[in-house]
């Protein structure tokens with residue numbers, strides 16, 4: 010009885026874990042070149058490495074590791090700095 014319940018719980022955990030596991034291609038941290046890169050389709054800000062400069066349109070269409078002129082070359086918006094301390 011007790012063991013059956015444990016097996017059922019383990020099966021449930023495994024099943025939910027598989028369902029919730031994020032696709033690495035969609036959720037992993039991206040590599041952002043110093044010179045910048047446009048993302049099409051845009052990516053989540055959560056995927057940017059620490060210290061990246063990025064265009065925040067809700068999602069990220071452009072990011073780079075150097076501030077440069079601080080302006081998105083795609084849309085002209087001011088770039089945001091991805092720093093944990095600021096949030």
Ligand SMILES: [Zn+2]
Pocket residue numbers: 064065066070071081082083084085086
């Ligand atoms: Zn932009």
